[in-house]
Amino acid sequence: MATADGATRRRPGRRFWASRGRGPARRGVHPGRGTATASALAAALALTLAAGCTNGPAPADDGRGTDRPASRTDTGTGTAAAVGQVLAVKIDNVRAARPQTGLDAADIVYVEQVEGGLSRLMAVYATRLPKTVGPVRSARESDLELLRQFDRPALAFSGAQGKLLPLIDKEPLEAVTPQDAEDAYYRGTEKASPHNLYLRPHRVLPSAPGEAALTTGFRHGPAPDGGTPTRSRTVRYPSARFTFTWSQERRGWEITTDGAPTVTADGRRLAPPTVVVQYVDVRRSGYHDVLGNHTPYTQTVGSGTAEVLRDGRSHDVRWLRPTATDGTRFTTRAGTPVAFAEGQVWVVFAQRP
Known part of the structure; x- marks a missing residue:
C-alpha cells in the first residue's frame, strides 16, 4: 500500500515488537525464525550471571532468535566494546512540516537532498530520548550506507519505495514503521497528512543508550588553530x-x-x-x-x-x-x-x- 508521499508501506509480518508497558521492547524477533533452545537460554543465563546485573542498554537481536549485546570491535585491542543501539528518525522538512518536534534533543542531525531538490533530515538520538519526534517521513537508499556506522540502529520511518524495502530488510538495522510498531506512532491534529505522523521514542527503545553508541568517528574538544x-x-x-x-x-x-x-x-x-x-x-x-x-x-x-x-x-x-x-x-x-x-x-x- 502506498503512503501519501508515494512511499510503500512495509509488508505485514515484518514486525518490530514494541514494548506495550511490559518492559523493554523485543526487537528483531520475527515469526518463522525459530526460538532459542533450552541449552541456549541456559548459556545466556550463565553469561548474564557471570557479567553481573547492569542497567545498560537492552541487547540487540542477532537474527537467530537469541540476544547478543550490541557491540563494535575495537580494532586497537581486538576486543568488543558494548555501545548500545541508537535511534535514527527520518524527519520531514518541507514548509508544511515545520516546526518539527524533538529535533533539539538529537545528538546529530544529518541533512540530505531528496526528490525535487528538497531536503530531508535524519536525527540520531543516543544521549537522550525526547517525548515525541516528528513529523516522520520515508527512508531513502542513502540512509542505509549512512547508518552502517552504528551497531544495529533502530530506524524509524513512515515507509519506503517498494523496490527499496528488500534492501532495508537485509540491512543490520531494526526497521520501525507504523506497521512494525503501531503503538509507537500517532497522528497529530495541527498539520495535514502526511506531515502529521509522530513517534514516541520510548516505545521503541527502553532508554537512551548513551554517548558510546555514537560510533561516528567525531571528536569533541578544543577548536583547531586558525580558521x-x-x-x-x-x-x-x-x-x-x-x-x-x-x-x-x-x-x-x-x-x-x-x-x-x-x-x-x-x-x-x-x-x-x-x-x-x-x-x-x-x-x-x-x-x-x-x-x-x-x-x-x-x-x-x-x-x-x-x-x-x-x-x-x-x-x-x-x-x-x-x-x-x-x-x-x-x-x-x-x-x-x-x-x-x-x-x-x-x-x-x-x-x-
Missing part, C-alpha cells in the same frame, strides 16, 4: 537552502531554513554549536517517487573536503570514511584531527564542487 571568522554560511539545494548564523550569546549557529527561522515546536530557535558542511558526490539513484522524480543518492563513504563551523569561525578540513562500517574522520590539511564543540552537530551533505 576564518565567519558570521554566517548558506548551503543551497535546488529547492531548499539553509543559513547558519553565529550567535555569540548562545554559542551556536542559529538556523534559517528556506528563509524562515528554524524553531522547535515551542518556538525556540535551534542553534547547534557545530555545523559541518560535507562535500560529497550526489548522483541520481535507480529509485524515484510517484511523480517520476529520481531520488538523489548521497555517497558518504570515501573522502573529500568539508567546512567545520564552530566558535564563530570556519575551518577548511578533509574528511575520510574508508568503509560503510567506519565513522567519518575530519582532519586539518596537515592531518591533525579536528574536534567539534560539545553539543549537537548538524552535518549538511552538499554536492562536491
Whole structure:
C-alpha cells in the first residue's frame, strides 16, 4: 500500500515488537525464525550471571532468535566494546512540516537532498530520548550506507519505495514503521497528512543508550588553530537552502531554513554549536517517487573536503570514511584531527564542487 508521499508501506509480518508497558521492547524477533533452545537460554543465563546485573542498554537481536549485546570491535585491542543501539528518525522538512518536534534533543542531525531538490533530515538520538519526534517521513537508499556506522540502529520511518524495502530488510538495522510498531506512532491534529505522523521514542527503545553508541568517528574538544571568522554560511539545494548564523550569546549557529527561522515546536530557535558542511558526490539513484522524480543518492563513504563551523569561525578540513562500517574522520590539511564543540552537530551533505 502506498503512503501519501508515494512511499510503500512495509509488508505485514515484518514486525518490530514494541514494548506495550511490559518492559523493554523485543526487537528483531520475527515469526518463522525459530526460538532459542533450552541449552541456549541456559548459556545466556550463565553469561548474564557471570557479567553481573547492569542497567545498560537492552541487547540487540542477532537474527537467530537469541540476544547478543550490541557491540563494535575495537580494532586497537581486538576486543568488543558494548555501545548500545541508537535511534535514527527520518524527519520531514518541507514548509508544511515545520516546526518539527524533538529535533533539539538529537545528538546529530544529518541533512540530505531528496526528490525535487528538497531536503530531508535524519536525527540520531543516543544521549537522550525526547517525548515525541516528528513529523516522520520515508527512508531513502542513502540512509542505509549512512547508518552502517552504528551497531544495529533502530530506524524509524513512515515507509519506503517498494523496490527499496528488500534492501532495508537485509540491512543490520531494526526497521520501525507504523506497521512494525503501531503503538509507537500517532497522528497529530495541527498539520495535514502526511506531515502529521509522530513517534514516541520510548516505545521503541527502553532508554537512551548513551554517548558510546555514537560510533561516528567525531571528536569533541578544543577548536583547531586558525580558521576564518565567519558570521554566517548558506548551503543551497535546488529547492531548499539553509543559513547558519553565529550567535555569540548562545554559542551556536542559529538556523534559517528556506528563509524562515528554524524553531522547535515551542518556538525556540535551534542553534547547534557545530555545523559541518560535507562535500560529497550526489548522483541520481535507480529509485524515484510517484511523480517520476529520481531520488538523489548521497555517497558518504570515501573522502573529500568539508567546512567545520564552530566558535564563530570556519575551518577548511578533509574528511575520510574508508568503509560503510567506519565513522567519518575530519582532519586539518596537515592531518591533525579536528574536534567539534560539545553539543549537537548538524552535518549538511552538499554536492562536491
